[in-house]
Amino acid sequence: MDDDEAAAAAARAAARRAKKKKKKDSAAGGDEGADGGGTGGEARKKKKRRPKAAADGGDGDEVRASRSAEGGGGGGEGKKKKKKRKPKEARGGGGGSGDGLDGGGEGFAAAVAVAPAAAVSAFDEEADAKRGYGDDFDDNAFGGAYGGAGDVELVEKEGYRDANGDDIAAQVDANGAGYGSAAVAAVSAGGAYEYPDVVQADTEVMAAINTEGLVQVDESGGIQAFVAETVAVDDADVGIIRSDAEVESEEKRKYTKWFCGAVAVLVVVIAAVAVPVTLKFAKGRKETRITVVTDAPTDVPSLMPSESPSNMPSSENYMRIVRALEPLSGRTLRDPGAPQYHAAMWLADEDPMQLDVDDEGNFERFQQRYVMALFYYAMDGFNWKQSQGWLTGESECYWFGIDGASEGCGGGQEGGCVPRTVFEGSYDKVCRIGMGRQNFLYGSIPTEMGLLTEMRWFEIQDDYLIGTIPEELGNWRSLHTILLGGNYLHGGFPSTFGDNELLGTIFIDRNRFNGTFPETLGTLTNLEWLDAEENNFVGGLPSAIGNLKSLRILNVNNNSLEGTLPDTWDENNLIEDFEVAYNKFDGELPESLGNAKFLKDLRASQNQLLGSIPQSYYKLENLEELYLDENRLTGELPQTAEPFYDGLQELSIHTNGFGGRFPVEHFEGTFRIKVLSLHRNKLTGTISANICARKDKDLAYTQLIELTADCDLMMCTCCTCYRGGELEPGQDRDRE
Numbered sequence: 001m002d003d004d005e006a007a008a009a010a011a012r013a014a015a016r017r018a019k020k021k022k023k024k025d026s027a028a029g030g031d032e033g034a035d036g037g038g039t040g041g042e043a044r045k046k047k048k049r050r051p052k053a054a055a056d057g058g059d060g061d062e063v064r065a066s067r068s069a070e071g072g073g074g075g076g077e078g079k080k081k082k083k084k085r086k087p088k089e090a091r092g093g094g095g096g097s098g099d100g101l102d103g104g105g106e107g108f109a110a111a112v113a114v115a116p117a118a119a120v121s122a123f124d125e126e127a128d129a130k131r132g133y134g135d136d137f138d139d140n141a142f143g144g145a146y147g148g149a150g151d152v153e154l155v156e157k158e159g160y161r162d163a164n165g166d167d168i169a170a171q172v173d174a175n176g177a178g179y180g181s182a183a184v185a186a187v188s189a190g191g192a193y194e195y196p197d198v199v200q201a202d203t204e205v206m207a208a209i210n211t212e213g214l215v216q217v218d219e220s221g222g223i224q225a226f227v228a229e230t231v232a233v234d235d236a237d238v239g240i241i242r243s244d245a246e247v248e249s250e251e252k253r254k255y256t257k258w259f260c261g262a263v264a265v266l267v268v269v270i271a272a273v274a275v276p277v278t279l280k281f282a283k284g285r286k287e288t289r290i291t292v293v294t295d296a297p298t299d300v301p302s303l304m305p306s307e308s309p310s311n312m313p314s315s316e317n318y319m320r321i322v323r324a325l326e327p328l329s330g331r332t333l334r335d336p337g338a339p340q341y342h343a344a345m346w347l348a349d350e351d352p353m354q355l356d357v358d359d360e361g362n363f364e365r366f367q368q369r370y371v372m373a374l375f376y377y378a379m380d381g382f383n384w385k386q387s388q389g390w391l392t393g394e395s396e397c398y399w400f401g402i403d404g405a406s407e408g409c410g411g412g413q414e415g416g417c418v419p420r421t422v423f424e425g426s427y428d429k430v431c432r433i434g435m436g437r438q439n440f441l442y443g444s445i446p447t448e449m450g451l452l453t454e455m456r457w458f459e460i461q462d463d464y465l466i467g468t469i470p471e472e473l474g475n476w477r478s479l480h481t482i483l484l485g486g487n488y489l490h491g492g493f494p495s496t497f498g499d500n501e502l503l504g505t506i507f508i509d510r511n512r513f514n515g516t517f518p519e520t521l522g523t524l525t526n527l528e529w530l531d532a533e534e535n536n537f538v539g540g541l542p543s544a545i546g547n548l549k550s551l552r553i554l555n556v557n558n559n560s561l562e563g564t565l566p567d568t569w570d571e572n573n574l575i576e577d578f579e580v581a582y583n584k585f586d587g588e589l590p591e592s593l594g595n596a597k598f599l600k601d602l603r604a605s606q607n608q609l610l611g612s613i614p615q616s617y618y619k620l621e622n623l624e625e626l627y628l629d630e631n632r633l634t635g636e637l638p639q640t641a642e643p644f645y646d647g648l649q650e651l652s653i654h655t656n657g658f659g660g661r662f663p664v665e666h667f668e669g670t671f672r673i674k675v676l677s678l679h680r681n682k683l684t685g686t687i688s689a690n691i692c693a694r695k696d697k698d699l700a701y702t703q704l705i706e707l708t709a710d711c712d713l714m715m716c717t718c719c720t721c722y723r724g725g726e727l728e729p730g731q732d733r734d735r736e
Helices: 003-035 108-112 117-131 139-147 149-158 177-188 203-212 244-282 314-334 339-350 360-378 447-451 471-475 519-523 543-547 591-595 615-619 643-647 689-695 697-702
Strands: 083-085 215-217 223-226 230-233 239-242 432-437 442-444 457-461 464-467 481-483 488-491 505-507 512-516 529-531 536-539 553-555 560-563 577-579 584-588 601-603 608-610 625-627 650-652 657-661 675-677 682-686 706-710 720-723
Touching: 314 339, 314 360, 314 447, 339 360, 360 447, 447 471, 519 543, 591 615, 615 643, 682 706, 689 697, 689 706
Parallel strands: 432 457, 442 464, 457 481, 464 488, 481 505, 488 512, 505 529, 512 536, 529 553, 536 560, 553 577, 560 584, 577 601, 584 608, 601 625, 625 650, 650 675, 657 682, 675 706, 706 720
Antiparallel strands: 083 230, 215 223, 230 239
């Protein structure tokens, strides 16, 4: 063995001895190494490598975990941090006595950069195993060679050589700077700086270390640089190095978990609120099934027997119904949102009766059943208050509203709307629909209803009908009663009802009808009761109204009608109630109305009527209610006893221009008078004590409810007084 080999063997022995001592001295060695005092530091503990931050050391502000960055340090104590960002260049401790690998970022540490603790440990263990160094090998024995002047003797003694075989001792000056410069030069040149037989990097070892991309190696397998972007410290205080991508990935995972959790909680809260609310408002409602059906294939091979089955598939049956009813309902039969579609689907799939649409002899009956099913769907039948029998296997004649108090279809020789003998055909025909009031019908009247030509009675009041009255209903030539008051219908009254000789009662009050008052109504020769109040009709009242000999009640209050009132009443008229209040009528009261010997109620309040009360009215012995208030009427009341005084119960003439003496004597002998509203006129006289006694509440039905007067013109001790046209202070206003 030559001198070099002997020196190497001695170095290995020394390294093994130092290895055993390492565990005891690692704490002290770590602190001294952090101080960077030029001695290079003592041995460090491998299992706990953590970065130190120089408290006040020169240029370096943090110490990374590398094998050789132990020497230089500015003398300050290190401070442990959770996470550190990698500087762009490897930085040394700065400010120590060593000027080589540990000083000012110029030594070997600048070339090696920062090493992950895991990679360094793996390198050490693999290198030792490859070269046969046992557990006693201490790599810190060579740490001083990097660090400072104190290790020059060790370098000279052991005879370490560089990669070219030159004696390394010749390159080391008193401060150790020469060795560091040589190392840097060697690494910078792309080579691997070697120390003989001790830490020669093996290519296989470096390949194993480099699997995570944390170590860069040169062609010979030597360490060129360690790559580490982030340093964290776990619970065991062991340095763990993670890349920025790993940190970003972990942050994304945390955010994703938080976001998913928040969404899950929000969904649970919404479900907890929505489900009870939905169940509450959906209670009692039935769902409307929507099934989209297409035409059946035209040429489909079949192995079925030649006889057609009794119950065909619903899709094919539905299409047969569509083709049969299309002339009546058109394309709406194919619209899944239309009531016509639902009615056809019900006939095809759900109707227990299953009438055959192809039976020509029974097709009219099939159409009638279809129209009634359509009425149900069009009027939101699922929510009716009363819907007994509808869409069941029973005949449509026995469904609620059609049956009613008597059968809605003629049964046998008697019963129903009319006897069967009056009908044409062999089936029971629907001739009445009476849904009553407030039965929660909602929707538009289908035009197909005009198919029910035997209709006599049609009633839907105080519900939610919208749209217009279909002109097709004019086909009901046998109709005598139509009651549609209290809905939301608009438009006008169809002219197709004109000249209907049976139509006797029309209620279209409290709707939204607009346009000119229908002239058609003047052609209904058998019209008995017309109630069209509270609409938006404009124009004049047709003069033909006065020619209707059967008319008993005419009510057009609360519209926007104007012009003069009809003056064509003869002695044969039967009018009992003539109500035209709250419009814009002008002119005089019609003189011919005095011929209405059955007239009981005349109301013309709040118009623009002029003149005086016609003398012909004084002969109206059946007149009970006379309301002429808030017009421009003038003149005097008759002083002589007249027939109309005897039966008069309510007289309201306030807010006009009547003058003269009020004939109080004609009201003292009657117990029927309940209203005397005389204020805001020019009447004079005295209200007697006898009349005042009639205000006694104990009189009940015969009590005088309202008594008003201009107390600055008339003497009255019991009246509600007006002075100068204004209610006297302290007085309770009687109804007006």
